[in-house]
Amino acid sequence: MSDSLVPVTVLTGYLGAGKTTLLNRILSENHGRKYAVxxxxxxxxxxxxDLVVDADEEVFEMNNGCVCCTVRGDLIRILSGxxxxxxxxxxxxxxxTGLANPAPVAQTFFVDDGVRARTRLDAIVTVVDAKHLLxxxxxxxxxxxxxxxxxxxxxxxxDLVTPEELDVVEARIRTxxxxxxxxxxxxxxxxxxxxxxxxxxxxxxxxxxxxxxxxSDEHSHSDSIxxxxxxxxxPIDPEKFNAWMSTLxxxxxxxxxxxxxxxxxxxxxxxxxxxxxxxxxxGGFIGPWAPDGxxxxxxxFIGRNLNRPQLRRGFEACxxxxxxxxxxxx
Amino acid sequence: xxxxxxxxxxxxSRGTSRELGxxxxxxxxxxTGAVAAFALGDGTVRLTPPHPTMDWPVVEAHDGTVLxxxxxxxxxxxxxxxxxxxxxxxxxxxVTELARFGSKWVEHVAAFADARSGVLACSVGKSAHxxxxxxxxxxxxxxxxxxxxxxxxxxxxxxxxxxYNGCSLWFVAAKTDSPRFMExxxxxxxxxxxxxxxxxxxxxxxxxLHGWRLADGQHMRMSGYPSKTESMSFTRSGKWLATxxxxxxxxxxxxxxxxxxxxxTELAGGDNVxxxxxxxxxxxxxxxxxxxxxxxxxxxxxxxxILPAVPxxxxxxxxxxxxxxxxRLALGTETGFAALIDxxxx
Ligand SMILES: [Zn+2]
Ligand SMILES: [Zn+2]
Numbered sequence: 001m002s003d004s005l006v007p008v009t010v011l012t013g014y015l016g017a018g019k020t021t022l023l024n025r026i027l028s029e030n031h032g033r034k035y036a037v038x039x040x041x042x043x044x045x046x047x048x049x050d051l052v053v054d055a056d057e058e059v060f061e062m063n064n065g066c067v068c069c070t071v072r073g074d075l076i077r078i079l080s081g082x083x084x085x086x087x088x089x090x091x092x093x094x095x096x097t098g099l100a101n102p103a104p105v106a107q108t109f110f111v112d113d114g115v116r117a118r119t120r121l122d123a124i125v126t127v128v129d130a131k132h133l134l135x136x137x138x139x140x141x142x143x144x145x146x147x148x149x150x151x152x153x154x155x156x157x158x159d160l161v162t163p164e165e166l167d168v169v170e171a172r173i174r175t176x177x178x179x180x181x182x183x184x185x186x187x188x189x190x191x192x193x194x195x196x197x198x199x200x201x202x203x204x205x206x207x208x209x210x211x212x213x214x215x216s217d218e219h220s221h222s223d224s225i226x227x228x229x230x231x232x233x234x235p236i237d238p239e240k241f242n243a244w245m246s247t248l249x250x251x252x253x254x255x256x257x258x259x260x261x262x263x264x265x266x267x268x269x270x271x272x273x274x275x276x277x278x279x280x281x282x283g284g285f286i287g288p289w290a291p292d293g294x295x296x297x298x299x300x301f302i303g304r305n306l307n308r309p310q311l312r313r314g315f316e317a318c319x320x321x322x323x324x325x326x327x328x329x330x
Numbered sequence: 331x332x333x334x335x336x337x338x339x340x341x342x343s344r345g346t347s348r349e350l351g352x353x354x355x356x357x358x359x360x361x362t363g364a365v366a367a368f369a370l371g372d373g374t375v376r377l378t379p380p381h382p383t384m385d386w387p388v389v390e391a392h393d394g395t396v397l398x399x400x401x402x403x404x405x406x407x408x409x410x411x412x413x414x415x416x417x418x419x420x421x422x423x424x425v426t427e428l429a430r431f432g433s434k435w436v437e438h439v440a441a442f443a444d445a446r447s448g449v450l451a452c453s454v455g456k457s458a459h460x461x462x463x464x465x466x467x468x469x470x471x472x473x474x475x476x477x478x479x480x481x482x483x484x485x486x487x488x489x490x491x492x493x494y495n496g497c498s499l500w501f502v503a504a505k506t507d508s509p510r511f512m513e514x515x516x517x518x519x520x521x522x523x524x525x526x527x528x529x530x531x532x533x534x535x536x537x538x539l540h541g542w543r544l545a546d547g548q549h550m551r552m553s554g555y556p557s558k559t560e561s562m563s564f565t566r567s568g569k570w571l572a573t574x575x576x577x578x579x580x581x582x583x584x585x586x587x588x589x590x591x592x593x594x595t596e597l598a599g600g601d602n603v604x605x606x607x608x609x610x611x612x613x614x615x616x617x618x619x620x621x622x623x624x625x626x627x628x629x630x631x632x633x634x635x636i637l638p639a640v641p642x643x644x645x646x647x648x649x650x651x652x653x654x655x656x657x658r659l660a661l662g663t664e665t666g667f668a669a670l671i672d673x674x675x676x
Contacts, residue, residue: 060516062517071517073478086372
């Protein structure tokens with residue numbers, strides 16, 4: 001991925017979680033780097049930066065008529081305008097409203113060619129409040145989605161809860177999203193290099209930091225978000241994978257918030273990286289496999305109503321040379 | 331490239347050029363045709379001098395980026411910027427602030443004047459603001475979502491604004507303000523009006539155009555583009571709509587019942603370059619086009635003859651404008667190259 005692309009960090013989090021405090025912290029520590037900050041005009045606090053842009057959070061449906069296929073129309077215009085500035089930018093930080101669903105922001109970076117040509121989504125950073133997160137998760141789908149979409153979670157206000165309560169909160173976060181990196185802080189005091197330049201959407205780094213594959217069957221409400229991962233060791237047949245994944249995303253994409261994978265294709269020495277936000281997918285070859293290392297294909301799902309056995313069988317059937325029979329009608 | 335090839339481009343024999351050092355956001359000639367202006371990503375506007383050998387005057391216009399420029403209703407220009415200001419720039423470089431909109435960007439501007447009347451317009455967020463030629467606020471037209479394009483008709487009577495789910499057509503002089511809402515689901519990103527007010531056409535996020543015949547509201551859908559159309563221009567006669575977004579100049583016929591069911595005419599272009607800007611000649615059935623590799627060419631629509639104006643290599647063309655008499659073409663690129671080409675007969 002080209003270094004000339006301006007990295008974009010998306011900052012989400014419920015009202016009062018400490019999102020703007022974190023933003024101002026990043027900006028005050030920026031060591032002379034030039035950031036543009038895109039805020040919504042109903043933000044919690046003032047933002048202290050030379051270049052602040054008011055956004056309207058205009059979420060537009062795409063023309064396929066599907067409710068989950070949405071983009072931020074205002075972001076496309078703002079990013080296009082910022083790219084015309086003289087001198088360039090070291091980064092762009094987008095702060096969303098407390099109630100925002102992160103999907104339209106993320107999808108904007110997959111869908112619009114102009115945005116893709118000049119910027120790259122670096123990471124979604126979600127700030128959560130240790131004291132109130134559990135209550136928020138019970139009464140708000142948005143709070144749950146913000147945790148589910150996160151690459152980095154800043155677990156803030158840890159000074160307001162006991163260590164035991166904090167462990168409960170972190171365990172709850174892990175049931176929704178076991179792949180995000182969690183930083184415990186109070187007063188949003190997280191180091192700038194833990195938040196910016198994470199490369200979380202960089203296909204080459206998609207699964208590098210992934211923790212061990214702990215498959216547990218934790219209890220969850222029928223419509224609550226969970227995350228799961230699968231691994232297969234035989235090479236993947238690209239045609240089978242594409243056919244399976246496109247059907248899966250078309251049928252279940254509304255429930256599938258994020259899908260990421262690193263695939264070992266048969267007869268190819270390069271790693272294939274795949275990712276999708278809801279139904280909108282992107283993929284490409286990245287660097288080669290280690291010459292002597294194992295070539296295991298991994299796939300990660302974060303979403304609602306995920307059927308673990310079905311997903312496992314579907315992925316396993318994408319392996320080259322695996323026979324299968326399916327029902328058919330004449 | 332050989333000497334003989336270089337000489338085939340008009341830039342060498344009939345051009346004046348400068349490296350301006352910032353993204354050329356737009357170009358325009360003023361109403362008198364005496365001055366051309368280039369609006370830049372560094373907030374300045376560069377004017378062409380009275381004599382070609384002189385330096386190009388630098389106008390410190392906006393604190394940030396100039397986002398839009400148009401010929402003023404008077405001699406000079408109007409501009410909008412990401413500093414939230416709507417400015418008038420005299421032919422001598424004098425800057426007058428017409429309005430200030432705080433932290434909101436002034437993304438689109440337009441102006442019209444004839445012997446009897448005139449109007450200035452700019453868009454800020456969901457609103458289009460109209461002003462008298464003297465710069466007095468006339469009215470504010472409010473839309474359901476952000477205005478993404480603004481166009482005045484050829485008589486200055488109507489203003490069209492594109493936005494999410496369609497475009498709105500307003501009468502400038504109406505006593506009560508209610509628009510004719512042309513509805514089509516989706517994200518519309520720009521708008522152009524037919525010179526005889528036969529139709530209004532918008533560009534869309536999904537690499538297509540949408541049109542409405544104004545007589546009966548008949549929809550027209552023009553698709554097949556490999557990328558987004560950022561530039562649209564009707565020929566003076568209104569017979570053709572020239573568009574960017576493909577590897578060639580794509581021209582839709584607006585005669586004999588309109589473009590429905592017809593294939594467009596494609597001119598110029600080549601492989602792996604995208605047409606980025608089009609500007610129809612103000613007198614003749616010809617169109618100037620700029621490409622992503624920096625090539626600028628003039629295409630005669632009737633004969634299909636191509637006149638190369640600027641060779642590739644100066645950055646993707648981002649601005650293109652004719653003087654009102656069609657004698658000169660101004661062009662600019664994303665990397666800050668700007669040029670004027672003289673087409674007067676010799
Ligand atoms: Zn969808
Ligand atoms: Zn439960």
